[in-house]
Every structure is written in C-alpha cells, then in structure tokens.
Amino acid sequence: MFDKSKRTALVTGASSGMGKEIARRLIKDGFQVFVAARHVDRMDDLVKLGARSLRMDISNEAEIKATVDAILREVDGVDVLVNNAGFGLYGPVEEVGIDEARYQFEVNLFGAARLTQLLLPKMREKRSGTIVNITSMGGKIYTLLGAWYHATKHALEGWSDCLRLELAPFGIKVVVIEPGLIETGFGDVVANGLLNRSGTGPYAKLTQMVAKSTRAAYGQGRGTNPSVIADVVSRAVKQSKPRTRYVAGKYARPMIKIREWFGDRMFDRVIMSQMR
Numbered sequence: 001m002f003d004k005s006k007r008t009a010l011v012t013g014a015s016s017g018m019g020k021e022i023a024r025r026l027i028k029d030g031f032q033v034f035v036a037a038r039h040v041d042r043m044d045d046l047v048k049l050g051a052r053s054l055r056m057d058i059s060n061e062a063e064i065k066a067t068v069d070a071i072l073r074e075v076d077g078v079d080v081l082v083n084n085a086g087f088g089l090y091g092p093v094e095e096v097g098i099d100e101a102r103y104q105f106e107v108n109l110f111g112a113a114r115l116t117q118l119l120l121p122k123m124r125e126k127r128s129g130t131i132v133n134i135t136s137m138g139g140k141i142y143t144l145l146g147a148w149y150h151a152t153k154h155a156l157e158g159w160s161d162c163l164r165l166e167l168a169p170f171g172i173k174v175v176v177i178e179p180g181l182i183e184t185g186f187g188d189v190v191a192n193g194l195l196n197r198s199g200t201g202p203y204a205k206l207t208q209m210v211a212k213s214t215r216a217a218y219g220q221g222r223g224t225n226p227s228v229i230a231d232v233v234s235r236a237v238k239q240s241k242p243r244t245r246y247v248a249g250k251y252a253r254p255m256i257k258i259r260e261w262f263g264d265r266m267f268d269r270v271i272m273s274q275m276r
Contacts, residue, residue, distance in 0.1 A: 077122025180252025187218025
C-alpha cells in the first residue's frame with residue numbers, strides 16, 4: 001500500500017513514450033506513482049520500480065471513475081496529475097468520420113478534463129497540487145491534414161489557461177508542456193492511419209506526401225528522446241512558481257516562433273515546403 005503521507009502522482013498514457021518516461025522520472029524523484037493506460041502489461045517495468053498500475057481507457061467514464069476510486073481508497077488524492085494520454089488522428093476533414101473526430105476529442109481533451117474534475121476536490125481541500133497537461137507544439141501551430149488533432153491540442157491549451165486562473169486561489173498550479181517532435185510511435189500511427197483512410201481518392205496525393213514526410217521525421221533517432229520531456233515535468237513540479245508553459249523537443253520552439261513572428265501565410269509556405 002502507498003503511504004498517505006508521501007507525495008503521490010498519477011500519470012496517464014504511461015504504457016509507452018513520454019508517459020512511461022515521465023512516470024520513471026517521478027519515481028526517481030521520490031513520488032509514489034500511479035500509472036494508468038489501457039495496456040496494463042506494458043507498464044510492468046514501472047511496477048518493478050514501485051509504481052501502481054491501473055487499467056484505464058481515458059475515453060471511458062466508468063474506467064476513469066474506477067481509477068479515481070482506486071486511488072482514493074489508498075491515498076488522500078494526488079499531489080501531481082500528469083494528463084499525458086493522447087493520440088494523433090490525421091486525415092482530410094471531408095474523409096474523417098465525425099464519430100472518429102469525437103473520439104479524438106474524448107481522448108485528447110474530455111478524458112483529461114473528466115479525470116481532473118474528479119481529482120480536484122481533494123486538491124482543493126489540501127489547497128495544493130500541480131496539474132500538468134501535455135499538449136504539443138501542435139497546440140500553437142498546424143500541419144497539413146491534422147485538423148482534428150490540432151483542434152484538440154488548441155482546445156487543451158485554452159482549457160488549461162482558464163483552469164489555471166480558476167484554481168490559483170486554491171493554491172493549485174496548472175502547467176502546460178508543449179513537446180516538439182519526440183521519438184515515440186506517433187509517426188507510424190499517423191502515417192498508417194492516413195494511408196488506410198485516404199491513400200486513394202481525391203486527397204491521395206496530399207495523403208501520400210504527408211505520410212512520407214511524417215515517416216521521414218520520426219524514427220532512427222531523428223526526434224527528441226522522451227526523457228527530455230520527463231526532465232521538464234520533473235523540473236516544473238518541483239518549483240513553487242513554475243512557468244505556465246514549457247516548450248521542449250525538436251522543432252518546437254522554432255516552429256512556434258516562425259508562426260508568431262512571420263504570420264500564417266509564411267507559415268503555410270514553410271509547411272508546404274516539406275511536402276515533396
């Protein structure tokens with residue numbers, strides 16, 4: 001059993017990539033860490049390090065409630081919540097089904113929101129806590145055929161800003177992490193989904209270009225190691241006054257600045273120049 005007197009964290013999407021590295025780092029920092037994901041067996045390595053694994057589909061209300069209930073039976077809430085679970089749905093707006101688009105929002109926004117709602121009462125009682133929302137540089141920029149994915153990340157950014165203001169009087173901090181190109185399975189998921197959905201038809205040429213570009217950007221050490229994001233999370237949760245946002249990982253800072261400084265038309269050209 002975890003000790004109610006010790007600092008406790010919950011990391012979602014901890015079965016791989018950034019979530020796994022964040023959980024590993026928080027354990028190293030001395031936190032008691034609950035890890036949640038759909039595939040519990042993929043978190044066995046974290047369990048060996050001392051984590052408590054919980055099966056949770058972030059799009060499933062019953063499983064979100066069950067996860068929170070399991071945590072509250074053992075400890076008095078969490079001190080740190082890392083909303084990391086998410087995935088990338090890419091495809092032409094015309095060809096992505098609305099049900100698929102809704103699911104993208106369920107995973108990338110509404111699941112995190114519901115989990116936060118259920119854990120907030122204990123944070124308010126203690127008048128402390130840190131909520132870390134993993135968005136993306138995609139919450140500030142856009143890419144070809146990524147309308148639904150970027151919509152969720154832009155929404156999570158705005159949601160986080162409002163949440164930060166309303167929770168400040170209770171001593172609860174809200175931090176946004178905006179990763180760039182991170183070495184995870186994101187690239188293959190995006191490329192395969194694109195080709196399966198729109199590899200033929202009116203958007204075939206665009207689809208094939210984006211899939212090729214995405215595969216070229218990921219894998220074989222081209223991206224940033226997820227441990228870099230784990231280090232940023234570790235630093236943020238230790239600070240009494242963390243930044244509202246942290247930008248980290250390959251391309252994140254320059255891409256965000258290009259759009260900010262040069263505007264949409266120039267950014268459009270930058271994006272399209274990669275589609276060859």
